[in-house]
Amino acid sequence: MTNAVALPNPTVGSLESYIQAVRALPVLTAEQESDYARRLRDEDDVDAARMLVMSHLRVVAHIARGYMGYGLQQADLIQEGNIGLMKAVKRFDPERGVRLVSFAIHWIKAEMHEFILRNWRMVRIATTKAQRKLFFNLRSMKQALGTLGPDEVKHIAKELGVKPEEVIEMETRINGGDVALEPVGDDEDNNYGPLTYLADPAAEPAQQLEHKQLEGLREHGLTKALDNLDERSRRIIQARWLAEDNARTLHDLAAEYGVSAERIRQIEQKAMQKMKSIIAAEAGETV
Helix, strand or coil: CCCCCCCCCCCCCCHHHHHHHHHCCCCCCHHHHHHHHHHHHHHCCHHHHHHHHHCCHHHHHHHHHCCHHHCCCHHHHHHHHHHHHHHHHHHCCHHHCCCHHHHHHHHHHHHHHHHHHHHCHHHHHCCCHHHHHHHHHHHHHCCCCCCCCHHHHHHHHHHHCCCHHHHHHHHHHCCCCCCCCCCCCCCHHHHHCHHHHCCCHHHHHHHHHHHHHHHHHHHHHHHHHHHCCCHHHHHHHHHHHHCCCCCCCHHHHHHHHCCCHHHHHHHHHHHHHHHHHHHHHHCCCCC
16 A cells, blocks of 8 residues: 555544444445455555455454453554554455455454564563463463363463473463453444354465465565574574574573673674564565
8 A cells, every 4th residue: 555544543532432433334345345455456546445444443453352461552452453454455365255354364463463572571481482372372272261270281281382381380470361252242343253254164275375475474584584694693593582492591692602691682682673674675564
């Protein structure tokens, strides 16, 4: 989209008023959605993009409710999710036969996850890929409210490839109230519960292809970014962030290189900034 799409801002005024406003926006039919998507793709029609985004703002608000237990403002989560929605609209292909809502959920959640990782203080314990997977999946894998039982702890640990004690520690740290994933009551929002967003079985291959393409792009970008670092910087990044087990601390690496921990932190920060620029350029996006 060459021009910005003006959106209601959930951080200004009452959040409840914002949610009521987005619920009042019309829901597009499949035919309308395809027509707007083609106009955006073929004519770069910003008004068409706006209609696609506006009609799905209620979806973002609904998804944001599922992350309220992490202690972050719902308005901030919605705003980040709206960014993901706009990215999805930009990449949406109406010829795949997939509804935009099914395609957009991945992008919306990805932006919310990134926001949580940047801002939630307790997520710093999730330093490995397996721990991050545990962080975002523990709630949905619990079979009931309350404390996990020993058998359930073992099952979750096995499924996610972490130690049982890590499951217990993560559950202890994530002590916010569980949020129902399905709407409760008879209000209008029931029309947009999770079942509404399930893709048709025929749409699943397209969704999987999109996910594989995104993952491939990220992996290629990461490899290229690492290759552009000097040997010491690459070693620090790999030891600190890419080791599945036994990630090294700043002090470990400081002792290895005979410098201060602060110097290691500076090298790490500079390397991360360089990698971010390379990965963003590889993805065709601006940092």
